[in-house]
Amino acid sequence: MDKRYRNHWDRKEVIQSYLMIAGSVLGMIVFVVIPLCRIMRWCLFSYKGYGTIRYVGLNNFIRVFTRSDKYWLAVKNTFVFAFGKLLVEIPLALVLAFLLTRPLKGRDFFRSVFFMPSMLSVAVIGVVFTYLFNHNQGVVNSAIKLMGGQGVKWFSDGTTAMIMLMIVSIWQNFGINMLFFMTGLQSIPPELYEAAAIDGASQRQQFLRITIPMLGPVMQMVLMNAILGSLKVTDLVLTLTNGKPSGKTEVMMTYIYKRFFGEGGGAAMDYGYGAALTVVTAVILTLVTLLYLRATKKNSEIYGR
Amino acid sequence: MMTHMSRGAKFALYAFLVIVVIITLIPLLYTLSASFKTNFEIAKGGINLIPRQPTFDNFKTVWGMSGTTLDTRTTYADYTVNSLKVSMMTVVLVVFFTSMSAYCFQRGNFPGRNLLYWLFMCTMFIGAGTITIFPLLQITTKLKINNHLGLALVQFGTAGASNLFLTMGYLKTIPKDLDDSAKIDGCSFFGIWWRIILPLSRPILATIALMAFRASWNNYLIPNLMLAGNQRFTTLVVAVVRLQSMGGAGASQYNLMMAGTMLAMLPMLILFLCMNKMFVEGITQGAVKG
Known part of the structure; x- marks a missing residue:
């Protein structure tokens, strides 16, 4: 808004604006801002769901950094999960996006099919795959056995359980990233390629000098969303492995969730500690974001926008 | 990027795409298949996609049964209605309030606009959804809104700003002259939104409605916790996840589980098939412009 008009509020318009915007602002304050403030306050207290609420100062944080092996294991698992799956998901999405931006028969069909799984509920997908990966009855093992292999106990080994989580997550999300890349590719003006072709640039040169740099900003945004989304994975882990076996697939969010809502039996609830973990996790996510933006800054500086 | 490909290259390209299609569809096809199989057939394993004795009983059983021993009168049919109800309320809230606030931010001029x-x-x-779920629950309990309307309100409040950006982006394309001429004709700030902006932004509002419906229908964590105190209110996705722990004694009833998941997925799949373009637009525009 232009600074010059700042002092010329139209009183009626201002009042109407406030009334119209009140609903959204109220929703945000009550359900986002106040909960955030309350988490900050809970950090300083100790409460296990029964007994008295005690003020403990920064003790919860000391505990996070000195006696929280399980949490840091969950942090490690989260990063293993995120980078493991993105290593496959992003290249796959990129390749498919390149292929499907060409004039190709059946393009819309392919695009719709690839994108379909991301429409479905993550929690329900978790349920579906508990069946498909089941040791004795599941389709995956039946197929492996049919090909002469041995059934894999997907759920009882930490590594296979983690791989399974990655497979399911890739299956659900590659299509949506493909879609983002396609939008990025389609927004590159065709004149650029025409001009380059006239100047005698080869396909390879066009790809390296036009496609890659022009895709930079979209790439930056998509990767950022994908990284943060993977680090925040919750529902899939809760419904597919629930951290089993013995915490080897526990991730940051599910670990925190269980500090507040217990693990089945209702044990291990610890509100103050959970709140401290929430804050530490938020800091970790922010650090990842800042580091990422810094690392990719050069890229966007060179190519602008 | 038009390139001329040799026949071999074209064949390889299509082969690759078809393989990815198969991988994408297979889990869904096997889910569909298992929902028509008897539990006996599932227990035997095997990879036959067509059930040996197709049966519709799984759906009948799930539709008429209850997901918990705490309240045996409420069935999966009721859960489906609950989900529909909550999703519709969420859509109305999101569309109505997002349209208004987008208009205020895009066209309005009031103190505190930039701050807000x-x-x-x-x-x-911040994406507050999961991180603040515990204090959120304390608030809804204190406000005594652990019901369908409360859930819709929470889903509206935590929906994030991408809907807002999407709508604001669209409003930029509506010429401001329209506002001005309406103003000259004596239309108030609110009147301009009601008579001009709201009807003209119908396409983007339809997209937002669809995205809000999807988010609400698929939501698990918040409805699971918020409505736990009153089983009558349970939504379908929550109830379907509950099928996992039913059956006891180690013998999971996969036939019922898969019939349940089909029930939860079908509305989304149908919506997606009918309004594919709108979904694509909603998802890409919301993220790219946001």
């Missing part, structure tokens, strides 16, 4: 806009931006990056 900045606040909305921040909440989008």
Whole structure:
């Protein structure tokens, strides 16, 4: 808004604006801002769901950094999960996006099919795959056995359980990233390629000098969303492995969730500690974001926008 | 990027795409298949896609049964209605309020406008959903809104700002002259939104409605916790996840589980097939412009 008009509020318009915007602002304050403030306050207290609420100062944080092996294991698992799956998901999405931006028969069909799984509920997908990966009855093992292999106990080994989580997550999300890349590719003006072709640039040169740099900003945004989304994975882990076996697939969010809502039996609830973990996790996510933006800054500086 | 490909290259390309299609569809096809199989057939394993004795009983059983021993009168049919109800309420809230606030931010001129806009931006990056779920629950309990309307309100409040950005982007394309001429004709600030902006932004509002419906229908964590105190209110996705722990004694009833998941997925799949373009637009525009 232009600074010059700042002092010329139209009183009626201002009042109407406030009334119209009140609903959204109220929703945000009550359900986002106040909960955030309350988490900050809970950090300083100790409460296990029964007994008295005690003020403990920064003790919860000391505990996070000195006696929280399980949490840091969950942090490690989260990063293993995120980078493991993105290593496959992003290249796959990129390749498919390149292929499907060409004039190709059946393009819309392919695009719709690839994108379909991301429409479905993550929690329900978790349920579906508990069946498909089941040791004795599941389709995956039946197929492996049919090909002469041995059934894999997907759920009882930490590594296979983690791989399974990655497979399911890739299956659900590659299509949506493909879609983002396609939008990025389609927004590159065709004149650029025409001009380059006239100047005698080869396909390879066009790809390296036009496609890659022009895709930079979209790439930056998509990767950022994908990284943060993977680090925040919750529902899939809760419904597919629930951290089993013995915490080897526990991730940051599910670990925190269980500090507040217990693990089945209702044990291990610890509100103050959970709140401290929430804050530490938020800091970790922010650090990842800042580091990422810094690392990719050069890229966007060179190519602008 | 038009390139001329040799026949071999073209064949390889299509082969690759078809393989990815198969991988994408197979889990869904096997889910569909298992929902028509008897539990006996599932227990035997095997990879036959067509059930040996197709049966519709799984759906009948799930539709008429209850997901918990705490309340045996409420069935999966009721859960489906609950989900529809909550999703519709969420859609109305999101569309109505987002349209208004987008209009205020895009066209309005009032003190605190930039501050509020900045606040909305921040909440989008924090993504408060999971992280603050515990205090959120304390608030809804205190306000005594652990019911369908309360859930819709929470889903509206935590929906994030991408809907807002999407709508604001669209409003930029509506010429401001329209506002001005309406103003000259004596239309108030609110009147301009009601008579001009709202009808003209119908396409983008339809997209937002669809995205809000999808988010609400698929939501698991918040409805699971918020409505746990009153089993009558349970939504379908929550009830379907509950099928996992039913059956006891180690013998999971996969036939019922898969019939349940089909029930939860079908409405989304049908919506997606009918309004594919709108979904694509909603998802890409919301993210790219946000």
